[in-house]
Amino acid sequence: MCARGERPAPDDDEDDEELAGFDAAVALFNGGEYHACHDVVEELWYSAEDPARTLLHGVLQCAVGFHHLFNQNHRGAMMELGEGLCKLRRLRLEDDDDDQGPFSRFRDEVAAVLSFLYRTQKELAASMAHRSGNDELCLAMDGSATSYQLLGDFAAGQRLYRQGVDADGVPSILFSGRASGDYLAPPCTVKLPSLHATEQHLTALQRAHEYS
Template sequence: MATTASTMVQNQILIPSRGFLSSHSKPSQSLPFSLPFPLSSRTRTTTSPARRSSPGLRPRRRLTGGIEPLESPETESEQPTFDLAVKLFNGGEFYRCHDVLEEMWYSAEEPIRTLLHGILQCAVGFHHLLNQNHRGAMIQLGEGLCKIKKLEFKEGPFFQFQQEISAALEFVYQTQKELAACNDEYCLTMDGSEKSYQLLGSFGAGQQLYSLNLGSDAKTHILFSAPNHYSSERPSRVKAPILGATEKHLIALRYISKSDGIYASS
């Protein structure tokens, strides 16, 4: 049976995150087309009272790893809201989206807490994908997808987002598998063994293999382009996931009782 990204996630082949948004991982300065929201800067104002240093205050641990300093960077000029996070995600500002969602996550309750964490990890995954960290991208996308699947959405914008994330992860997995399997020197059978999985994300590391591209259909796609990409059987692009939910959809989760393990967010 062919191994897919979904079975990788189900079999827990993905390892835990280890702080992928570290100090050396910064937002890309340019994208192949003009996004509605610029990625080049992170507008800051003064530090919010809730985040300022105070006696006895312990540094809190960031969701993506590492300790957040007591004198944390200034917060965004806009208040952290879900609608802002959606705007940033859909505009390709994944780094800033991560910051907004993380701020919301600290005070959120279940099931919203798990959902925010899942979307946050997807944002981190795409940040890495566009910044040459392909292995980190697959790990974060896989973990984020698992969290969203835990809520068992059957319809609505969150279910649609889950489907699109799954398709994007499968696309990255398949293109990485093809890239790892063949190059100018040899071809390797990707048989699902531990050795073959270790190759995933290593080939092409540090190269800009993925980019965002605005297609003729006015939809944004994730484009894969690599030297000596031999395969012509699979598409070289996939639709970039779009989050169509609003603050109202998020709030509605508080009032939807969990029946048979299903959240129907319509």
């Protein structure tokens, strides 16, 4: 293991370990083992080259974001998911490309979750601010970086989000917000992102960059 940001000289054995490690990371992410996924992806990220390096960094930050989300750190979740999404968008993945499709679908699912978190946090903040007579704070919730930093302190430490399934049996994130003991609205859901990519997809992404 090397210092953060340093890249050991690659060799064939290391390349094989990296690919196997990526499959392991995907399995951990899809199994909800976000902390363990972070540890595996971080090791891959150290020695990766762009564009795989950027993609791995995005996946790493998303794993951290979901770990925060299900451990009642709402602000941390939104910030990490937002930064991870920015890196995935930077790759300009093509939806109709067989090799890039799994990554673009993952990007879109993360974007949907971030929008869901912002909407539910804003709704909760508006309700609690109104009850406290601080309506001006709600006007700042405009989707900017500043507004993301403001959100999260409302109901901090409460279990607002949990893993479950929706009415169709799809793995989802369930929100049940409370304000002063009262539910804001019936529980609502968004699909829990999953990553259906393999080592072959990661290799194809890298090769497409090398030969473009």
